[in-house]
Structures are given as C-alpha cells and as structure tokens.
Amino acid sequence: MKKEKTERTGKKQVGLEVTVEEKELAEKVAKERGLGFSALVRLLIKDEARRLGIL
Numbered sequence: 001m002k003k004e005k006t007e008r009t010g011k012k013q014v015g016l017e018v019t020v021e022e023k024e025l026a027e028k029v030a031k032e033r034g035l036g037f038s039a040l041v042r043l044l045i046k047d048e049a050r051r052l053g054i055l
Helices: 020-033 037-051
Strands: none
Touching (some): 020 037
16 A cells, blocks of 8 residues: 655755864854854844845
C-alpha cells in the first residue's frame, strides 16, 4: 500500500559557504547576542532590509 504524500510545513534551508574563521566569528557574535547562528542571520537580513528601506 502506498503512503499518501503530505505537504511539508518545515522552514526552508539556505546553505552558506564560509571559511572556518568566518564561521567561528559568526558563532561568537551569535553567542554574545544570545542567539543561534540561524537567528543571527535572519536578524542581520532584516536589519539590512530596514536600512535599505526595503522593509
């Protein structure tokens, strides 16, 4: 019997290519802000969008 396909509800993922040093720096910044790496990236994107007048 074939299973029915269900619609995925999870968030999309984005891959970033960074150096070891860039990753370590980003993780330090995130930790200092009390955020995870993904939350930091989302915050920075929103901040830049506001700065540019997009949001």
